[in-house]
Amino acid sequence: VFIQSQCHTDRQWTNVGALKPEMKDSMVWIRARVHNTRKQGNKLCFLTLRQDVATVQAVTFGQDIAGFSGTLPDESVVDVFGKVACPEAPIVSCTVQNVELSVEKIFCVGRSQALPLRLADASRSEAELEKDPALPTVGQDVRLDNRIIDLRTVANQAIFRLQSGVCMLFREFLLQNDFQEIHTPKLIGGASEGGADVFRVDYFEGNAYLAQSPQLYKQMALMTDMPRVFEVGPIFRSEKSFTHRHMTEFTGLDIEMTFKDHYHEVLDVLDGLFNHIFKGLTERFAREIEAVKTQYPFEDLKWKHPCLRLKFSKAIALLRKEGPAILEQRIKEAASDYDRKILEKHLASVKEHQENEDISTEDEKLLGIIIHKTHGEDLYIIDKFPKEVRPFYTMPDPTDEKWTNAYDVFLRGEEITSGAQRIHDPQMLTEKAKAWGVPPASIQSYIDAFKYGSYPHAGAGIGMERVVMLFLNLNNIRKTSMFPRDPKRLTP
Numbered sequence: 001v002f003i004q005s006q007c008h009t010d011r012q013w014t015n016v017g018a019l020k021p022e023m024k025d026s027m028v029w030i031r032a033r034v035h036n037t038r039k040q041g042n043k044l045c046f047l048t049l050r051q052d053v054a055t056v057q058a059v060t061f062g063q064d065i066a067g068f069s070g071t072l073p074d075e076s077v078v079d080v081f082g083k084v085a086c087p088e089a090p091i092v093s094c095t096v097q098n099v100e101l102s103v104e105k106i107f108c109v110g111r112s113q114a115l116p117l118r119l120a121d122a123s124r125s126e127a128e129l130e131k132d133p134a135l136p137t138v139g140q141d142v143r144l145d146n147r148i149i150d151l152r153t154v155a156n157q158a159i160f161r162l163q164s165g166v167c168m169l170f171r172e173f174l175l176q177n178d179f180q181e182i183h184t185p186k187l188i189g190g191a192s193e194g195g196a197d198v199f200r201v202d203y204f205e206g207n208a209y210l211a212q213s214p215q216l217y218k219q220m221a222l223m224t225d226m227p228r229v230f231e232v233g234p235i236f237r238s239e240k241s242f243t244h245r246h247m248t249e250f251t252g253l254d255i256e257m258t259f260k261d262h263y264h265e266v267l268d269v270l271d272g273l274f275n276h277i278f279k280g281l282t283e284r285f286a287r288e289i290e291a292v293k294t295q296y297p298f299e300d301l302k303w304k305h306p307c308l309r310l311k312f313s314k315a316i317a318l319l320r321k322e323g324p325a326i327l328e329q330r331i332k333e334a335a336s337d338y339d340r341k342i343l344e345k346h347l348a349s350v351k352e353h354q355e356n357e358d359i360s361t362e363d364e365k366l367l368g369i370i371i372h373k374t375h376g377e378d379l380y381i382i383d384k385f386p387k388e389v390r391p392f393y394t395m396p397d398p399t400d401e402k403w404t405n406a407y408d409v410f411l412r413g414e415e416i417t418s419g420a421q422r423i424h425d426p427q428m429l430t431e432k433a434k435a436w437g438v439p440p441a442s443i444q445s446y447i448d449a450f451k452y453g454s455y456p457h458a459g460a461g462i463g464m465e466r467v468v469m470l471f472l473n474l475n476n477i478r479k480t481s482m483f484p485r486d487p488k489r490l491t492p
Contacts, residue, residue: 001079001107017054017287019099023084030080030101031109032056033152035119039070047072048094049080049101053157053291055094058082058101069106074119075152077110095154095291116146123153125295140478147483147492158291159480163468165285166277167232170253170462173276177269179228179255184217186210186234190442199238199248210236213461215393218256219422220449222457228257235461240487243361244476245414245466249485253467256459263395263405263421266458267309267381270409270417274379275305281471289472298473301412303379308371311384312403313355319363322370323350356386356402361414368413383407385420392436393429395421395458405458411470419460426450 014028035048035055045066047058058080060069072078082101090097121136122143129135143150150156171181187201187208199210214231221229235252255273259265278301281289292298310318327347334340346362353359359367371380385406387396397403406420423429426447430440433447440447468480478484483492 001109003109015054016049016051016056016096019056019084019096019101021086021098023099024086026084027104028082028084028101030056030082032078032080034072034074034076034078034112036074037070037072039066042066045069047103049078050152050154053154053161053288054096055154056096056099056101057087057091057094058103060103060106065103065106069103072108073112073114075112075115075149076108077112079105079107079109081105115149117142117149119149119152122150123155123295126297140476144478144484144489145492151482153295154291155295156479158288159468159472159474160482161288162281162285162292162472163464163480165281165288166464166467166471167251167253169277169280170232170273171230172280173273174228174230174255177228177272179230179257180226182214182218182221182226182229182231183233184211184214184221184231186236188216190438197237197239199236212237213252214254215391215459215461216443216446218254218459219393219457220446222256222258223449223452223454227455228255230255232464235463242486242488245361245469247465247477247481247484247486250466250477250481251464253462253464254459255462256457258455258457263456263458266419266421266460267383267407268306270419270460271306271381274307274409275303277467278303278379278471292472296472296474301378301471301473302372302376304377308375308377308380309383310380312382312386313384315367315382316353316355316357316359318370318374319350319359319367320353322374323347323363323366326366326369356388358386358389364410364415365413368410372413378412379409381407381409390420392432392438393422395423407460409460409462411467412473414466414470416466416470417460417462419458421456421458424450424454424456426454 011029014030016030016032030049032049032051035050038046043061043063043066045060047069049056049058060066080101080103082103085100085102086098087100091100117138122138124135129137188211189208198212200207201210213235214233218229218231231254233252235250237248239246257266324347327343327350331340331343334343372378384397384403387402387404390404390406395405397405404420408415409417423432429447429450433440433443465477465480469477474480
């Protein structure tokens, strides 16, 4: 059947996930993909029909209909009309286990061509692969090269429903707390964060840059008397990084707000925001979480509200106190000399870590293990970062200028949020920009925004894909980006 919008039908459609035993003997129309077919003899064919994260078994009986069904290529789109039946034993291979369809009519709406990869291979769980390493696997590059097929796996369908849930819950909490959504330009006249990690593009007779964050504009919005703002939008970073957690384009969840007395008022909002997101995912997306666990098993996130907060210096002290014992144990268990040398190098750096020295990715992960062990929490905030590791617009600590009013939020030992109180004095801001190598002329409109009466304010930028990755404890951020971008990937 080729649908070209020729007519309307009076068909009432049912979703696969909505099929229930109470619907027994009801006649339903379903449009779904053929996940697989199993023909038995000339007159019987079993089909597994898939629709997003739900699957159901359908049965065709009769020489013609079974013959037609058995020739349908996997991933073809079909319209099925059939009777709801309740099998004697649960169909454990499907998510809808207590219902099956007895098919009376079946039409092929979109016939699939030969697939570049088998969905069964792409859907194989880590447990299956551990049990039998000889089973076919699909590598990351093959998945990403054929992302349209890869995204059809049940686990991936669930991951991106959860991603949608993170954005929904982010907006929901902030709108409930008097924030308003804004939309800022992504083509800008100067580097928004300073430094070299910026994409330059031709802009008529001159140059423009892709925004590294909406930082400057969300601050400017506050000076227009919008006291609390947020944005969901793309972030661009020209970093030649190939780690498991970096991309050149990702989605930023940004907030900025004025405060009355202390920037910790913003930390209270962030704490409440993450509690709302994680509670909402756990309660409203249980089916999707279980679907991800089927392929990528993980331990549920542990968090408290309010979450643990500690100063940077205290975090370093905790790292130095508890870290060596963990690393020494890992050295004993190291599988190779190469691994042992890496661990020994990390151990030496932890023992000598200075109070105001920045923490590395490996330090972050180790600290996450320590805090999980000592406090039973996977979500925590580190406050008062050293000035050398924060952007030019960060407010210095009022009592000791080697520290700043800056903070990061961590999840399972990895940073998901960075933020700070911002400088709202134009003279101080100009001096800091110069010191960081940012020409004041390139951000003059930003500096001018604070000349005409300015509010004390603070905010944060959240990496959306990182939040999803770490909530689900996945091993690579590319699993939570629909079409990821990194230094070697611009397609599909």
